[in-house]
Amino acid sequence: MSAVWDLLITGTAGGGAIGIAGDRIAWAGSEQALPPAAATARHRWPVHGRLVTPGLVDCHTHLVFAGDRSSEWERRLAGARYDEIAAAGGGINATVAATRAASDADLLAGAVRRAAALAAGGVTTIEVKSGYGLDLDTEVRMLRVARRIAEHVPVTVVTTFLGAHTVPPEFGTGDDYVSFVCDEVLPAVAAEGLADAVDAFAEHVAFTPAQVDRVLTAATALGLPVKLHADQLSDGGGAALAARHGALSADHLERSSPDGVAALAAAGTVAVLLPGAGYVLGDTATPPVAALRRAGVPMAVATDCNPGTSPLVSLPLAMHMACTRMGLTVAEALAGATEHAARALGLSGVAGVIAPGARADLVVWDADDPAQIVYWIGLPPVHTVVQGGRFVTGA
Ligand code: DI6
Ligand code: FE
Numbered sequence: 221m222s223a224v225w226d227l228l229i230t231g232t233a234g235g236g237a238i239g240i241a242g243d244r245i246a247w248a249g250s251e252q253a254l255p256p257a258a259a260t261a262r263h264r265w266p267v268h269g270r271l272v273t274p275g276l277v278d279c280h281t282h283l284v285f286a287g288d289r290s291s292e293w294e295r296r297l298a299g300a301r302y303d304e305i306a307a308a309g310g311g312i313n314a315t316v317a318a319t320r321a322a323s324d325a326d327l328l329a330g331a332v333r334r335a336a337a338l339a340a341g342g343v344t345t346i347e348v349k350s351g352y353g354l355d356l357d358t359e360v361r362m363l364r365v366a367r368r369i370a371e372h373v374p375v376t377v378v379t380t381f382l383g384a385h386t387v388p389p390e391f392g393t394g395d396d397y398v399s400f401v402c403d404e405v406l407p408a409v410a411a412e413g414l415a416d417a418v419d420a421f422a423e424h425v426a427f428t429p430a431q432v433d434r435v436l437t438a439a440t441a442l443g444l445p446v447k448l449h450a451d452q453l454s455d456g457g458g459a460a461l462a463a464r465h466g467a468l469s470a471d472h473l474e475r476s477s478p479d480g481v482a483a484l485a486a487a488g489t490v491a492v493l494l495p496g497a498g499y500v501l502g503d504t505a506t507p508p509v510a511a512l513r514r515a516g517v518p519m520a521v522a523t524d525c526n527p528g529t530s531p532l533v534s535l536p537l538a539m540h541m542a543c544t545r546m547g548l549t550v551a552e553a554l555a556g557a558t559e560h561a562a563r564a565l566g567l568s569g570v571a572g573v574i575a576p577g578a579r580a581d582l583v584v585w586d587a588d589d590p591a592q593i594v595y596w597i598g599l600p601p602v603h604t605v606v607q608g609g610r611f612v613t614g615a
């Protein structure tokens with residue numbers, strides 16, 4: 221750790237102090253225990269009793285897409301079902317058609333707007349999935365666009381290849397499409413270093429466990445970590461399947477069985493809760509939070525921001541919903557949007573924590589208790605965001 225601190229934050233809620241050197245946290249602890257390096261810090265910033273948290277981590281989004289599906293939602297309000305709309309050519313494939321037709325500039329502009337909204341709510345790390353291209357060219361374009369978000373919004377972007385999102389119309393069967401994903405798209409994406417992880421949609425409207433197994437096996441063979449959309453609309457054994465592959469995370473889990481929960485616990489896989497999707501789909505099923513808690517499965521919370529089931533661009537609101545609809549405590553929601561979310565991205569110790577060596581991503585809140593962050597709907601009390609040691613809003 222370099223000797224001279226660039227910034228010393230003092231007077232946090234609870235009497236803490238944080239030393240920053242370059243883009244990393246050099247020291248964190250009680251103000252009473254400040255080491256000698258504090259005396260030579262280039263800048264001092266007393267935050268007057270404000271709460272300071274790690275920069276929030278949104279560990280599951282589909283930010284890059286084109287088109288609009290609000291009319292599908294209107295049809296669902298009138299009684300149509302998500303799977304019926306998908307079977308009739310709407311759903312994910314409607315967004316695929318719009319995304320294939322969009323220019324890179326348009327894809328980037330839309331993603332930047334949504335990323336900026338997330339950042340305004342205190343997010344400094346965003347995972348972004350592909351999965352609305354489903355052909356080689358568009359999947360690659362989506363991932364390149366995802367990486368470029370960070371040129372426009374002060375966030376770190378982590379990318380996930382979700383080629384196995386649904387079967388595109390030009391493929392007759394899921395098996396043929398999965399062969400194309402494993403043999404052609406995934407190797408190209410890996411060769412270009414475009415994906416930090418690989419995901420798939422295990423669901424009766426998408427891919428069978430056997431097909432998902434092929435995708436995750438191919439990813440592992442290429443050295444890429446895996447994660448899985450699991451047990452959202454039906455219990456297809458997705459949690460156990462994710463665990464079997466040593467997945468970083470299993471996401472959704474509304475219909476996971478006790479066996480699935482036990483498998484996640486044994487594998488150390490993070491459970492990512494996505495309350496926006498169930499809310500928008502009007503699904504009253506919620507993940508087995510009490511069982512996950514009992515089993516010691518780390519729980520993360522994310523927006524699942526996507527055009528079909530979760531048009532949500534506020535992580536604090538997702539945290540609120542995770543408390544109100546799923547029974548998380550405020551402390552669990554905060555850990556879920558920081559430390560556990562970072563773990564779901566393979567970034568333990570790098571993001572989501574205030575500890576020496578971690579990235580200096582911090583939010584100073586106009587609040588002195590985490591409940592005040594989670595409680596408000598539509599007004600996250602962000603005072604200042606520091607990303608990579610630099611002020612990006614406020615002070
Ligand atoms: N699960 C979801 O909720 C979204 N994708 C997924 O795998 C749905 C995405 C969409 O409908 O566009
Ligand atoms: Fe999703």
